[in-house]
């Protein structure tokens with residue numbers, strides 16, 4: 001079976017082999033060397049302080065919310081899919097007051113500017129960089145950073161399924177991501193990039209208290225048991241990603257563009273918003289398509305959000321080839337049309 005899902009993704013053999021070994025005790029120099037190396041590699045991919053917690057994408061987003069939003073604070077959510085909705089849920093659980101701008105495509109920076117101008121109490125803006133549920137990416141983050149900064153608010157970004165295959169401009173206040181999508185490792189590490197110190201001072205559970213992780217990072221350690229196998233995998237996958245440089249994102253874009261040209265179904269995202277890591281197509285019989293692909297050895301995903309049960313999603317991350325995508329497109333075309 002090959003995974004062409006939006007995560008977890010098909011891992012290269014050199015990654016699965018890197019983690020298939022005995023554990024390392026996390027209060028030793030051996031661990032410190034591994035941890036330091038993984039952190040340095042993460043920080044070579046994005047210019048901000050990287051923090052690693054045991055968890056998945058959801059915990060990364062919750063951690064961002066709990067450390068940067070205090071109960072009662074007003075936050076603007078730019079929602080254009082299911083994961084935007086989940087971020088709202090997280091902020092409501094934190095006790096924040098959420099102003100939601102929900103659109104079928106990513107809300108433009110000008111609209112954000114208008115909203116922030118009208119409501120001076122908004123302290124932070126939450127954005128999903130790559131909305132996995134509808135295969136859309138936010139392409140105007142640079143402009144959005146300027147808008148949010150000009151109002152003195154914080155920009156909080158969920159890039160769980162985007163980074164680093166989807167380019168991310170520097171100077172985002174906080175980015176939340178995870179190991180098991182475009183970082184080419186298994187699930188188990190929540191990763192945050194911090195361009196400024198956590199703001200919230202109380203009510204943050206121990207497991208997601210960033211100040212504790214930041215303090216221990218000074219000695220290349222973690223406050224609690226780290227996700228060791230995932231760190232071993234990241235050590236290998238990050239070296240590979242760094243070696244490819246800009247070619248890594250280019251390869252993803254080429255794969256997504258190939259699928260949009262080869263699959264004869266109507267794409268969910270309009271051309272200007274198409275994600276480089278996951279594709280989505282309207283489909284009348286998603287169950288049949290998914291089952292037929294399974295028989296041929298490929299796992300893809302069903303639809304989400306407004307297109308649940310009416311679309312299919314094909315991930316283009318991981319150890320896959322254009323030949324796999326060709327075969328997948330042929331099968332989709334033969335079943336769905």
Ligand SMILES: Cc1ncc(COP(=O)(O)O)c(C=O)c1O
Nearest residue numbers: 056057058083130132158160161
């Ligand atoms: C954009 C986005 N945010 C958050 C999550 C949640 O991540 P997880 O399922 O790893 O907890 C996902 C998972 O697909 C996602 O795509």
